[in-house]
Amino acid sequence: MTIKVLVVDDSALIRQILSEIIKSEPDMALVGAAPDAFVAKKLVLEKTPDVITLDIEMPKVDGLRFLEVLMNARPTPVVMISTLTEKGADATLRSLELGAIDFVAKPKIGVAQGMADYHQLIVEKIRTAARSKVKKSAPSKVSTVSKVNYSGTEKIIAIGASTGGTEAIKEVLRTFPANAPATVITQHMPAGFTSTYAKRLDAVCQMQVKEAKGGERLLPGQAYLAPGDKHMEIERSGADYRIRLTDDARVSGHKPSVDVLFNSICKSAGSNALGVLLTGMGSDGASGLHEMFNAGCETFCQDEASCIVFGMPKVAIEKGAAKRVISLDDMGRSVMQTVEKLSAGSRL
Numbered sequence: 001m002t003i004k005v006l007v008v009d010d011s012a013l014i015r016q017i018l019s020e021i022i023k024s025e026p027d028m029a030l031v032g033a034a035p036d037a038f039v040a041k042k043l044v045l046e047k048t049p050d051v052i053t054l055d056i057e058m059p060k061v062d063g064l065r066f067l068e069v070l071m072n073a074r075p076t077p078v079v080m081i082s083t084l085t086e087k088g089a090d091a092t093l094r095s096l097e098l099g100a101i102d103f104v105a106k107p108k109i110g111v112a113q114g115m116a117d118y119h120q121l122i123v124e125k126i127r128t129a130a131r132s133k134v135k136k137s138a139p140s141k142v143s144t145v146s147k148v149n150y151s152g153t154e155k156i157i158a159i160g161a162s163t164g165g166t167e168a169i170k171e172v173l174r175t176f177p178a179n180a181p182a183t184v185i186t187q188h189m190p191a192g193f194t195s196t197y198a199k200r201l202d203a204v205c206q207m208q209v210k211e212a213k214g215g216e217r218l219l220p221g222q223a224y225l226a227p228g229d230k231h232m233e234i235e236r237s238g239a240d241y242r243i244r245l246t247d248d249a250r251v252s253g254h255k256p257s258v259d260v261l262f263n264s265i266c267k268s269a270g271s272n273a274l275g276v277l278l279t280g281m282g283s284d285g286a287s288g289l290h291e292m293f294n295a296g297c298e299t300f301c302q303d304e305a306s307c308i309v310f311g312m313p314k315v316a317i318e319k320g321a322a323k324r325v326i327s328l329d330d331m332g333r334s335v336m337q338t339v340e341k342l343s344a345g346s347r348l
Helices: 012-023 037-047 063-073 086-098 111-117 119-131 165-173 194-204 258-272 286-294 312-318 328-343
Strands: 003-008 028-034 051-055 078-083 102-106 156-161 182-187 208-211 222-225 231-237 240-246 273-277 298-302 324-326
Touching: 003 012, 003 037, 003 119, 012 028, 012 111, 012 119, 028 037, 037 051, 037 063, 051 063, 051 119, 063 078, 063 086, 078 086, 078 119, 086 102, 086 165, 086 194, 102 119, 156 165, 156 258, 156 286, 165 182, 165 194, 165 328, 182 231, 182 258, 194 208, 194 222, 231 258, 240 258, 258 273, 258 286, 273 286, 273 312, 273 328, 286 298, 286 312, 298 312, 298 328, 324 328
Parallel strands: 003 028, 003 051, 051 078, 078 102, 156 182, 156 273, 182 222, 208 222, 273 298, 298 324
Antiparallel strands: 231 240
């Protein structure tokens, strides 16, 4: 199947670069390149693209407003073209809330060469978007949160996700109470975005959410997000667990890698941990979750129906790594019920 792609960007240079990238791929067809939202609207109706690349910062009508209207009128897979700034990161995360599938950050300098270097990343994200599930934009559900019958520091919840994961993680964490076990999270995301993402999670969750800095002692009621350019591992220090960040090579094609987090959890916490693998392209986290399963951990995978991209959980399920396959709506509640069950009679 040929993927019909529409490019929407107010920069003539970026339109040219993206157009050339798309036209160079045998499985893609460029159906238009729009300089603004008004031309884009016309092309969407005429060309019915399979995927749209959309600039956030545009004159007249910005990318976020166009995306919001698009997702209500004609839901279409969208890959955002973002700027690598704090303001750009915040707008990008807002676009994911509105229904964008993924994003690519524009280089700050040397745009032409930088975008050429991003060729493979861009086409991979377009292909992933073309295979993803898109839903109409909807208000966030009201999450019911009650205190969990748990006290102590021995339990750890580890969550991994990729494409579609920013919203999936948010939906899960919003159901965790303020006294939930320490939670560690690896979401595939570039440096410069994870700090902003952690702040956005912290604003809507009862747990305190922060970007990991390294060396922290894991504490109940705290959630720690792997920074976008480091692997996050958990290691035991006496009776405590602490975070270790490393600058090692990519694992399973990613840094941070979910496999790195899950494998470290096996070594440091064993059956005291719970592993959760959410929506995402590829296989990162599947092997690590299987190791957690073999170590006696409780393991959860998001089901196909609720995944934006049923990749990572699918591979894990096929490996036999999932004790439970749960919809996103039920995931947080199921994890907390399991925590209570495991904590019954445990050391407090």
